[in-house]
Amino acid sequence: MTDTDDAESAEPTDGGDAPTETRRNTPGRGVRPTADAIEPAAPAEFGLVQAWWGGGKGKTTASLGMAFRAAGHGYRVHLLQFMKGGADSVEDVRGEYNAIAAVPGISYENTGHYGWHRMADGTEEDDHRAKAKGAMKRARELLAAAGNADLTEPLPLDADPEAGVHLLVLDEVLYAADQGLIDENEVLDLIESKPATLELVLTGSHTEPTYLLEAADLVSEVRKVKHPFDAGTRARKGTEY
Template identity: 35%
Template structure:
């Protein structure tokens, strides 16, 4: 890729990860290599199985060892999660430095920031160090201004209507 941009998918609506996955699917179809690093996602989900079918052109990495919600974790589990997320973010820096893919997706990186696991300044530094030929995609709610300022594209997912409000929980193959 000659020129890679920085894209952000944000907002309170459903579809941020799905948009990034759609981009990944399109890219793999055109012969590009995609790496997705998911933060704070511990449950089994369909994209993991799809990526296995598209490997080695598309790979998803998760570094967290716990599958609990942050609010349900003990202090020891939170300390472990902090280390896991740090390893994941360090890996994203290695991917950037090694020019290891055409598209790097940092899924739910904003949640990792807002949960206090990654500093905004670290993400800004990563964004600034991105080689020109890598497309960088960041997802998650509440994008800090310093990150938004460096983005080339920001799409906000806005909820209009959602079946979750009627009590429908996450469904296998749709949300999971």
């Protein structure tokens, strides 16, 4: 009998149906890990710039997934949303806000104007521009605060983001730049001023942000193959908001 035969015939344990020798080489050794309590901690390898763009659904969803993952490890996280002030198809309280409120270490703020830019919904260009400019000002304040904090150390999970954060998500900032509400150079200036150990995540834009290709460490395109919006389906509670 070969070593492979031995592995395949090994008796399973209470960790599951896979043979013991197979489970031995998995991270959890075949046993489902139990969750730890969330305690303040500091990341050892943060400091990159991520950009998520494209015509497909999933850019904000991906950034929120990372945000909750980081918060689950006890890192301080903040979400600053551009251009998401609501619309007649979206309730004012999105599901992520309720989830964020229930998880230690992660906070959010929404700076968007009601309606969506260039959607013929009666909102004024200048109002959208003013909101986007205000969000950019706030982003600079948060980066400056992170620069004044020691991000190699744990941060209080209940502290205001002005005390520093380990991960900052600027949701739809790339779309604001694509729409001309803020300047692309302002986005590059944010990256340039970023503290070395702050993880910065930028989302938005259906147009490739080529100006970011050198400045960002990760650039992912979320490509649309098919979308229910094209068939007239409106935003659905629990999936789009």
